[in-house]
Amino acid sequence: MTLSQQLGRLIGVREHQVDPGGGGPRRVRHPVEAVVVGGGIAGMSAAVVLAERGVRVTVLEAAPTLGGRLGAWPETLADGTRQMNEHGFHAFFRQYYNWRSILRRIDPGLGFLKPIPGYPILSAQWPTEEFGKLPPAPPLNLLSLLARSPSLRLGDLRQMDRDAALPLLTYDPVRTYAELDGTTAEELLDSLKLPDRARAMLFEVFSHSFFNHEAQMSAAEMVAQFHFYLLGNSEGLAFDCPDEDYATAIWQPLTRHVERHGGQVLTGSAVTALRRDGDRWQVESADGTTYPAGHVVLAVDPPALAALVKASPGLADQAPGLVERMPAFGTPGPPYAVARYWLEGDVSQRRAVFNGVSRQATLDSVTLYHRLENEPRIWAQRTGGSVVELHAYACEPGVPAEELAERMRAELGVLWPEFAGLRVRELRARVEAQAPAFTPNSHATRPGVRTDADGLYLAGDGIATDFPSALMERSAATGIIAANRILRAEGGAAEPVRSIRPRGLLAGRS
């Protein structure tokens, strides 16, 4: 344990138990059937826990491959080479306690996750700033950031509105939303009166990573994410990544795990509607098969959830509260773009594997896949080329994927001149809109895991939790909570749920 973690522990910055689990036998003692709709992180996390406890669980995934927004699938390049492509680069942060506990089922030591050295932020206006090498725990990480960052000098701190900055340190799962959910993240950032450089390099990059524009994102959500990623956990901003594609590293072994425990995982099985029939649910799929079950977990992305609820008219009687929340919840955040380039030649050896980008019109991050995963590494060694993935997290609607890819490529060429000269051999570009929106005033009506219908639960990164969580970790946590609700209803042992320090450093105990 580092000095900063020891110091952090003294002020309660450590792993906290949200639910100790247990409370019944390791396996349910009578037949229980559950259907999980959606085979992303949320659905597969629920399925892992249910299958281990002896529940007969069936996962129905619409796509031909598992993983959803963490998915991976094979592509054939023009030269005939097979390469795995992915929905996009993901950082596996170390405070993702619940997601990591699911991943430990397939690799107890998490050896497949390799530390990523450094987390630089690139800018055309200011020198690169490094985030990944801070001490892991607060308050030393914050003090070190303030001491080291050229973006925020002591004089700037004096000019900052310290009262406006206080919410960042006083996160509280109830009060923060009561006070700030009606404000936008942009308004909160404006009120801090930060120098432009600090705002761009320290804050904007961070808020973009939540797939929402600051002007359309709740300030309370931004404060919650600051707490979750920077000010409330003892693991730091450092993260790890698999060294193989997500299908090989995660989805194939997790599927085998679920199947070994008696569950089944069916891809290419789109669910079209839900129906209540007596005390059971009937889950209808596009191929005409109906899956009966006492419990259903809907672990789909927000637009898909709204579509499924709309296509299930009977739900208006069973779950009126859920139906009422859907149109707003199902409207996703802005589109995001992912472009993976296979290139002739490489960028400089001193470039980092993962880079955040500040204040470019489109580009938000750059990942060098040929220095990250084995298959692109081998391709690059064989061809002398490189595999580079570019992301835009909240982009202009209506712009085609290829156009966004070209804009991102041109912007990176400004930041890294040697990149501009690399010839493109192959491009896979996509633009999608599936991320949850965290608009102002959305907290009060954000659905939680429990719905108002018996035996019907929700899971996913847009579903509310009453403890700090986000993105992949929220998907895994809500999946586990959904499984726990089923297990408690059926008398089986629940799975422990963990999180970080529940409140901000200056939030007090009340």
Ligand SMILES: Cc1cc2nc3c(=O)[nH]c(=O)nc-3n(C[C@H](O)[C@H](O)[C@H](O)COP(=O)(O)OP(=O)(O)OC[C@H]3O[C@@H](n4cnc5c(N)ncnc54)[C@H](O)[C@@H]3O)c2cc1C
């Ligand atoms: C480009 C990009 C980069 C990201 N980077 C990070 C990162 O660095 N760190 C991080 O923590 N998070 C990151 N995220 C967010 C992360 O990917 C998501 O939070 C997480 O994967 C969501 O998982 P989920 O299971 O909740 O939803 P999804 O992954 O969306 O899974 C839902 C599944 O439901 C399926 N489905 C939909 N409708 C139906 C239906 N009718 N029938 C059956 N199946 C259906 C879908 O096909 C999908 O597989 C990133 C996301 C993107 C897009």
